[in-house]
Amino acid sequence: MDPSGYEHLSPAEAIAYQEELRHKISIHELTKPINTIAGADISFDRNSDILYAGIVVFKYPEMTVIATSTAISHTEFPYISGLLAFREVPALFNAWNNLYTKPDVLVLDGQGIAHERRMGIATHFGLLTNVPTIGSAKSRLYGKYQEPADKIFAESPMYDKGELIGIALRSKENCNPIYISPGHNINMQQSVDVIKKCIRGYRIPEPTRQAHFLVNKIRVENSEKNNRQYNLFD
DNA sequence: GCGACAG
DNA sequence: ATCTTGTCGC
Numbered sequence: 571m572d573p574s575g576y577e578h579l580s581p582a583e584a585i586a587y588q589e590e591l592r593h594k595i596s597i598h599e600l601t602k603p604i605n606t607i608a609g610a611d612i613s614f615d616r617n618s619d620i621l622y623a624g625i626v627v628f629k630y631p632e633m634t635v636i637a638t639s640t641a642i643s644h645t646e647f648p649y650i651s652g653l654l655a656f657r658e659v660p661a662l663f664n665a666w667n668n669l670y671t672k673p674d675v676l677v678l679d680g681q682g683i684a685h686e687r688r689m690g691i692a693t694h695f696g697l698l699t700n701v702p703t704i705g706s707a708k709s710r711l712y713g714k715y716q717e718p719a720d721k722i723f724a725e726s727p728m729y730d731k732g733e734l735i736g737i738a739l740r741s742k743e744n745c746n747p748i749y750i751s752p753g754h755n756i757n758m759q760q761s762v763d764v765i766k767k768c769i770r771g772y773r774i775p776e777p778t779r780q781a782h783f784l785v786n787k788i789r790v791e792n793s794e795k796n797n798r799q800y801n802l803f804d
Numbered sequence: 805g806c807g808a809c810a811g
Numbered sequence: 812a813t814c815t816t817g818t819c820g821c
Contacts, residue, residue: 612811616813649812651809658811680810690810711810744821749810 573660573698577646584647584656588689591697595688600675600702600756604630604764608673609777610665610695612658613785615793619644622792623661624784626777627673631767633776640788641665651711652687654680655694666699674702675756675764677777681705682751682761684728684736686712696754703753704761706775710738710749718747723766737762742773 571587579587608627614620620642627637641664647657662678681690682705692705713728718740728736728749736751739762752761768775774782 612812614811614812649811651811654810685810705810707810709810711808 573663576656576660579647579656581650581653584650584653585687588653588687588694591694592688594697595683595693596755597683597752597757598755600760602674604674606630606636606671606673607633607675607677607764607768607777608669609677609679609775609779609781610662611679611778611781611785612661613782613789615789619646620792621645621658621661622785622789623658623665624781624788625662625665625669625676626780626784627669627671628777628780630674633768633770635780637669637671638784639665639668639670640784641668642788642792652685655689655691658691659695659698662695663698666695672701675704676701676753677704677706677765677768677775678753679706679708679778679782681707681711681736681749682753684711684713684749684751686730688735690751690753692751692753694753700755702755704756704764705736705749705751705753706765706778707749707751708746708774720744723769725762734758739765741765741769741775742771745773748773748775 643661696703718726
Protein backbone atom coordinates (compact mmCIF):
# COMPACT_ATOMS: atom_id res chain seq x y z
CA MET A 571 0.00 0.00 0.00
CA ASP A 572 1.24 3.47 -0.85
CA PRO A 573 1.60 5.49 2.37
CA SER A 574 -0.36 8.36 0.85
CA GLY A 575 -3.46 6.27 1.47
CA TYR A 576 -2.89 5.93 5.21
CA GLU A 577 -4.97 8.92 6.17
CA HIS A 578 -8.11 7.17 5.00
CA LEU A 579 -7.63 4.15 7.24
CA SER A 580 -9.60 3.71 10.43
CA PRO A 581 -7.62 2.80 13.56
CA ALA A 582 -8.92 -0.77 13.31
CA GLU A 583 -7.76 -1.02 9.70
CA ALA A 584 -4.37 0.42 10.63
CA ILE A 585 -3.93 -2.23 13.32
CA ALA A 586 -4.94 -4.96 10.87
CA TYR A 587 -2.32 -3.65 8.44
CA GLN A 588 0.35 -3.78 11.16
CA GLU A 589 -0.55 -7.41 11.85
CA GLU A 590 -0.16 -8.07 8.14
CA LEU A 591 3.19 -6.29 7.83
CA ARG A 592 4.77 -7.75 10.95
CA HIS A 593 5.33 -11.06 9.19
CA LYS A 594 7.77 -9.35 6.83
CA ILE A 595 10.01 -7.89 9.54
CA SER A 596 13.62 -9.03 9.30
CA ILE A 597 15.94 -8.51 12.25
CA HIS A 598 19.39 -9.71 11.24
CA GLU A 599 23.00 -8.59 11.11
CA LEU A 600 23.65 -5.78 8.64
CA THR A 601 26.70 -7.09 6.79
CA LYS A 602 27.06 -4.18 4.39
CA PRO A 603 29.55 -1.65 5.81
CA ILE A 604 28.03 1.55 7.18
CA ASN A 605 29.53 4.61 5.52
CA THR A 606 26.57 6.95 5.85
CA ILE A 607 23.78 7.35 8.39
CA ALA A 608 20.74 9.62 8.50
CA GLY A 609 18.23 10.91 11.01
CA ALA A 610 14.58 11.68 10.28
CA ASP A 611 12.08 13.75 12.23
CA ILE A 612 8.73 15.54 12.05
CA SER A 613 7.49 18.91 13.29
CA PHE A 614 3.99 20.32 13.01
CA ASP A 615 1.86 23.39 13.65
CA ARG A 616 -0.41 23.56 16.65
CA ASN A 617 -3.60 23.85 14.70
CA SER A 618 -3.13 22.95 11.04
CA ASP A 619 -2.80 19.42 9.64
CA ILE A 620 0.58 20.30 8.14
CA LEU A 621 3.58 18.10 8.90
CA TYR A 622 7.15 19.15 8.24
CA ALA A 623 9.44 16.21 7.56
CA GLY A 624 13.21 16.31 7.31
CA ILE A 625 16.15 13.97 6.86
CA VAL A 626 19.81 14.76 7.53
CA VAL A 627 22.51 12.47 6.15
CA PHE A 628 25.95 12.15 7.73
CA LYS A 629 29.21 10.52 6.82
CA TYR A 630 29.78 7.69 9.33
CA PRO A 631 31.42 7.50 11.78
CA GLU A 632 32.78 11.04 11.30
CA MET A 633 29.28 12.43 11.59
CA THR A 634 29.73 15.35 9.22
CA VAL A 635 26.60 16.42 7.32
CA ILE A 636 26.63 15.52 3.64
CA ALA A 637 22.99 15.95 2.58
CA THR A 638 19.51 17.02 3.74
CA SER A 639 15.99 16.89 2.38
CA THR A 640 12.61 18.20 3.53
CA ALA A 641 8.96 17.87 2.63
CA ILE A 642 5.81 19.67 3.74
CA SER A 643 2.78 17.40 3.78
CA HIS A 644 -0.81 17.32 4.95
CA THR A 645 -2.32 14.61 7.15
CA GLU A 646 -5.73 13.64 8.43
CA PHE A 647 -4.59 10.74 10.56
CA PRO A 648 -4.55 11.74 14.27
CA TYR A 649 -1.84 10.85 16.74
CA ILE A 650 -2.81 7.57 18.36
CA SER A 651 -0.33 5.78 20.59
CA GLY A 652 0.78 2.65 18.76
CA LEU A 653 -0.25 4.00 15.36
CA LEU A 654 2.26 6.83 15.00
CA ALA A 655 3.52 5.52 11.67
CA PHE A 656 0.19 6.13 9.96
CA ARG A 657 0.45 9.80 10.84
CA GLU A 658 4.13 10.45 10.15
CA VAL A 659 5.36 7.92 7.59
CA PRO A 660 3.63 9.52 4.58
CA ALA A 661 5.42 12.83 5.24
CA LEU A 662 8.74 11.11 5.91
CA PHE A 663 8.34 9.13 2.71
CA ASN A 664 8.03 12.36 0.73
CA ALA A 665 11.23 13.68 2.30
CA TRP A 666 12.87 10.33 1.58
CA ASN A 667 11.95 10.54 -2.09
CA ASN A 668 13.47 14.01 -2.24
CA LEU A 669 16.80 12.63 -1.01
CA TYR A 670 19.43 12.07 -3.68
CA THR A 671 21.90 10.31 -1.42
CA LYS A 672 20.20 7.43 0.38
CA PRO A 673 21.97 6.49 3.65
CA ASP A 674 23.17 3.03 4.64
CA VAL A 675 21.15 3.29 7.87
CA LEU A 676 18.29 5.56 8.96
CA VAL A 677 17.49 6.52 12.56
CA LEU A 678 13.91 7.50 13.35
CA ASP A 679 12.48 9.33 16.34
CA GLY A 680 10.32 6.58 17.84
CA GLN A 681 10.25 2.82 18.39
CA GLY A 682 11.45 0.01 16.14
CA ILE A 683 10.23 -3.41 17.30
CA ALA A 684 9.74 -2.18 20.88
CA HIS A 685 6.04 -2.10 20.06
CA GLU A 686 3.04 -4.19 20.98
CA ARG A 687 2.90 -5.62 17.44
CA ARG A 688 6.62 -4.99 16.74
CA MET A 689 5.54 -2.30 14.31
CA GLY A 690 7.00 0.95 15.59
CA ILE A 691 7.58 3.77 13.09
CA ALA A 692 11.20 2.73 12.43
CA THR A 693 10.15 -0.82 11.56
CA HIS A 694 7.27 0.42 9.42
CA PHE A 695 9.47 2.82 7.46
CA GLY A 696 12.14 0.19 6.99
CA LEU A 697 9.62 -2.26 5.54
CA LEU A 698 8.31 0.43 3.22
CA THR A 699 11.67 1.54 1.85
CA ASN A 700 13.78 -1.56 2.56
CA VAL A 701 16.45 0.65 4.16
CA PRO A 702 18.02 -0.59 7.43
CA THR A 703 16.37 1.39 10.25
CA ILE A 704 16.87 1.96 13.97
CA GLY A 705 14.30 3.32 16.41
CA SER A 706 15.56 5.82 18.99
CA ALA A 707 12.73 6.98 21.25
CA LYS A 708 12.73 9.57 24.02
CA SER A 709 10.19 7.66 26.07
CA ARG A 710 8.95 4.13 26.49
CA LEU A 711 5.96 2.80 24.63
CA TYR A 712 6.06 -0.89 25.37
CA GLY A 713 8.14 -3.44 27.27
CA LYS A 714 9.33 -3.92 30.83
CA TYR A 715 12.79 -2.89 31.98
CA GLN A 716 14.87 -1.92 34.99
CA GLU A 717 16.23 1.62 35.14
CA PRO A 718 19.79 1.58 33.76
CA ALA A 719 22.61 2.82 36.04
CA ASP A 720 23.29 6.55 35.92
CA LYS A 721 26.52 5.97 34.05
CA ILE A 722 27.20 6.88 30.43
CA PHE A 723 26.23 4.02 28.10
CA ALA A 724 24.72 1.89 30.86
CA GLU A 725 22.20 -0.47 29.27
CA SER A 726 19.10 -2.26 30.46
CA PRO A 727 17.12 -4.76 28.35
CA MET A 728 13.44 -4.24 27.57
CA TYR A 729 11.27 -7.34 27.46
CA ASP A 730 7.85 -8.44 26.36
CA LYS A 731 6.99 -11.79 27.90
CA GLY A 732 10.63 -12.88 27.91
CA GLU A 733 11.37 -11.60 24.42
CA LEU A 734 14.07 -8.93 24.10
CA ILE A 735 12.53 -6.04 22.18
CA GLY A 736 14.77 -3.09 23.00
CA ILE A 737 17.47 -1.52 25.15
CA ALA A 738 17.09 1.42 27.55
CA LEU A 739 20.35 3.33 27.05
CA ARG A 740 21.81 6.01 29.30
CA SER A 741 23.11 8.31 26.58
CA LYS A 742 23.99 11.03 29.09
CA GLU A 743 24.39 11.05 32.85
CA ASN A 744 21.69 12.68 34.95
CA CYS A 745 19.31 12.42 32.02
CA ASN A 746 16.50 9.97 31.33
CA PRO A 747 17.53 7.07 29.11
CA ILE A 748 16.63 6.72 25.44
CA TYR A 749 14.97 3.59 24.10
CA ILE A 750 16.72 1.81 21.25
CA SER A 751 15.34 -1.00 19.14
CA PRO A 752 16.09 -2.30 15.64
CA GLY A 753 13.59 -1.29 13.01
CA HIS A 754 14.30 -3.57 10.06
CA ASN A 755 17.29 -5.16 8.31
CA ILE A 756 19.63 -4.70 11.31
CA ASN A 757 19.95 -6.43 14.68
CA MET A 758 19.68 -5.32 18.30
CA GLN A 759 23.42 -5.24 19.04
CA GLN A 760 24.32 -3.27 15.95
CA SER A 761 21.51 -0.83 16.60
CA VAL A 762 22.87 -0.04 20.05
CA ASP A 763 26.48 0.10 18.85
CA VAL A 764 25.59 2.50 16.05
CA ILE A 765 23.56 4.77 18.31
CA LYS A 766 26.41 4.92 20.83
CA LYS A 767 28.71 6.18 18.10
CA CYS A 768 26.16 8.87 17.30
CA ILE A 769 26.06 10.25 20.84
CA ARG A 770 28.01 13.52 20.91
CA GLY A 771 27.54 14.98 24.37
CA TYR A 772 23.75 15.20 24.28
CA ARG A 773 21.01 12.81 25.30
CA ILE A 774 19.69 12.61 21.75
CA PRO A 775 21.89 10.97 19.10
CA GLU A 776 23.15 13.36 16.43
CA PRO A 777 21.06 12.05 13.49
CA THR A 778 17.65 12.71 15.05
CA ARG A 779 18.94 15.71 16.99
CA GLN A 780 19.96 17.49 13.79
CA ALA A 781 16.84 16.36 11.95
CA HIS A 782 14.82 17.91 14.77
CA PHE A 783 16.56 21.27 14.29
CA LEU A 784 16.00 21.09 10.55
CA VAL A 785 12.25 20.43 10.70
CA ASN A 786 11.68 23.11 13.31
CA LYS A 787 13.53 25.58 11.13
CA ILE A 788 11.41 24.91 8.03
CA ARG A 789 8.24 25.00 10.13
CA VAL A 790 9.07 28.48 11.41
CA GLU A 791 10.09 29.64 7.94
CA ASN A 792 6.87 28.35 6.45
CA SER A 793 4.64 29.92 9.07
CA GLU A 794 6.42 33.26 8.67
CA LYS A 795 5.85 33.05 4.95
CA ASN A 796 2.15 32.37 5.56
CA ASN A 797 1.96 35.29 7.93
CA ARG A 798 3.47 37.63 5.37
CA GLN A 799 0.88 36.60 2.80
CA TYR A 800 -1.92 36.95 5.31
CA ASN A 801 -0.73 40.42 6.22
CA LEU A 802 -1.18 41.57 2.63
CA PHE A 803 -4.89 41.77 3.44
CA ASP A 804 -4.38 44.10 6.41
C1' DG B 805 -12.91 -0.69 36.19
C1' DC B 806 -8.09 1.43 36.32
C1' DG B 807 -3.71 2.75 34.60
C1' DA B 808 -0.57 3.34 30.44
C1' DC B 809 -0.09 5.59 26.40
C1' DA B 810 6.27 6.67 20.73
C1' DG B 811 5.27 11.73 18.44
C1' DA C 812 4.49 17.00 19.08
C1' DT C 813 3.64 22.18 20.74
C1' DC C 814 2.90 26.23 24.16
C1' DT C 815 6.94 28.76 27.26
C1' DT C 816 10.43 31.40 32.11
C1' DG C 817 12.43 30.50 35.43
C1' DT C 818 14.89 27.49 38.05
C1' DC C 819 17.08 23.37 40.31
C1' DG C 820 21.20 20.42 39.87
C1' DC C 821 25.56 18.76 38.02
